[in-house]
Amino acid sequence: MTDRTPLPLDGPGVKVGDPRELLLGYLDWYREALRRKLAGLTDAQLRAPVEPFGWSPIGLVQHLGWVEKRWLRWGFAAADVVAYPAGGDAEEWAIDAPTDEVWSAYEEQVRQGKAAIGDAGLQTVAKTGGRFPTEADAPPLGRILFHLLQEYARHVGQLDLLRELIDGTTGE
Structure with a gap:
């Protein structure tokens, strides 16, 4: 006989049905999952690129900080910020700063992104002049949040594979 007890739902509370609350709740859940999946790794393990991916776990944290900045501050709020590092993708994923500084910079981008929202x-349309040059290009906040959610879901899923390659730990 198998146990038919349903597993608890991830993300926001089981009774949450409001679309805005769901999107923001799941984004927070994935932001926390990022931390959970990297917990227990040494600094060397966080910083070492993992093959066949070619990037390090902390490099992903840095990338997601840039993603937060591009979509919420530069995108939704049209803030005058540097949206891409001068060295492009290679610099976005390369780690030159200490690990705690990468985490702090990521957390600051999350904080500022939440403030921008x-x-x-x-249905609030992104301001023009940042990522979106015209009103015709500017999506509503719901579209932006959905994009962020899928970006996090994809990358946090990749961390399950990375973590298993690093130390054999498997994800949920």
Whole structure:
């Protein structure tokens, strides 16, 4: 006989049905999952590129900081920020700073991104002049949050594979 007890749902509370609350709740859940999946790795393990991926776990954290900045601050809020490092993708994933500084920079981008959203509704269209040059190019906040959610889901899933290659730990 097998146990038919349903597994608890991930993300926001089981009774959450509001689309905005769901998107923001799942983004927070994936941001926390990023930390969970990297917990217990040494600094050397966090910084070493993993083959066949070619990037390090902390490099992914740095990349996601840039993603947060591009989509929420430069994208939604049209803030005048540097959206891409001068060295392109190679620099975005390369780690030159200490690990704790990479985490701090990531957390600051999350904080500033949340501030850029504020209490805007999902139908609020991104400001123009940043990532989106015209109103015709500018998506609503819901579209931006959905993009961020899929970006996190993909990368956090990749961390399951990375972690298993590094030390055999498997994800949920």
